[in-house]
Amino acid sequence: MFSSLNEQPADKILQLMQLFKEDPRDTKIDLGVGVYKNAEGVTPVMRAVKAAEKQVWEEQTTKSYVGLPGDPAFGDAMVNLVLGDSVARDKVAAAATPGGTGAVRQAFELVRMATPDARVFVSNPTWPNHVSILKYLGIPMVEYRYFDSETGGIDFDGMMADLEGVKPGDVVLLHGCCHNPTGANLNMTEWQAVVDLLNRTGAVPMIDIAYQGFGDGLEEDAAATRLVAASCPETLIAASCSKNFGVYRERTGILMAVAQDAGLKTLTQGSLNYLNRQNFSFPPDHGARVVTTILNSPELRADWAAELEDVRLSMLGLREQLAGELQRLSGSDRFAFLAQHRGMFSRLGTSPEMVERLRAEHAIYMVGDSRMNIAGLNKTTVPILAKAIIDVGI
């Protein structure tokens, strides 16, 4: 049996992680996988997470199963964090999932179950695993224009023109904030135009929000998701706690489905529970419990928000330093977009050959499409990266 298996394509991001590990050069810089690192290159356990884990350890009396959608308190806390009071709680079905990726996968499965002929529109580019999962599930995918490599901004006219091609029931996948891999984001006027298009065409929005708090702030980063959820009849939202709570390996995420009314919410909740049961039964609980403990404790929540804000501001500082350094070395403003981008990533907008030269000649690792993890930098490595970018002739 096993001999009839085919070789599977390697995931570009994970492959790069391995290459970096194997590189013996001690000057190497990892701007690959989207993991936050502090100035010492460490991915710390957040203070509030440590405190909440201690509390859970002390207070937890059983590890028996929770329900198929996970602990309802986690659902409530996450709906509140992501959606605020933008929609009535009794319209939102929610199920915990193994990480944000699990939520994305369950959302696509729900789409296929509800509307077998739906196509999913994805930005060009999008997180490569979106594309990979859609292909794996056999769901037809259509790309819409998004990033303008010339300006480092968004090709909004191109995006809207391509989205005119949606049919009722098609799904449009949008990044709630901190677009991965480009770092370029819609402004609220543009979001409103997208909402109008969705409502005019009858397409269903699906929002992937994996970096809330990494862009302009916790509330600001949720604004677009809240606008969409409040304005469209139905919305799917895949949210991750991996980055903003730093609980990557705990696999903590949630799929929310905003329905038109409480009756449809109940029907949808049943389908989310069913999909969990078919794919993994009960979702992981530890990370979700830690997140719930933090969000429901005013002290822990305040400490978590403060630490997250420090993380956000440090990334913003690195962006500004890098844009400034490149401005000085190139004598031009052509890299100014790096300071405009938000979140963990920026797409430099250069060729795979240049990316390979940065790796081979300067031991700088970024994804082949020139996505850089800004959090992989520190004040010392920013000038090294800037010099390397200019040296290879980008």
Ligand code: LMR
């Ligand atoms: C990334 O884009 O680097 C992260 O979301 C990690 C992953 O799973 O790819």
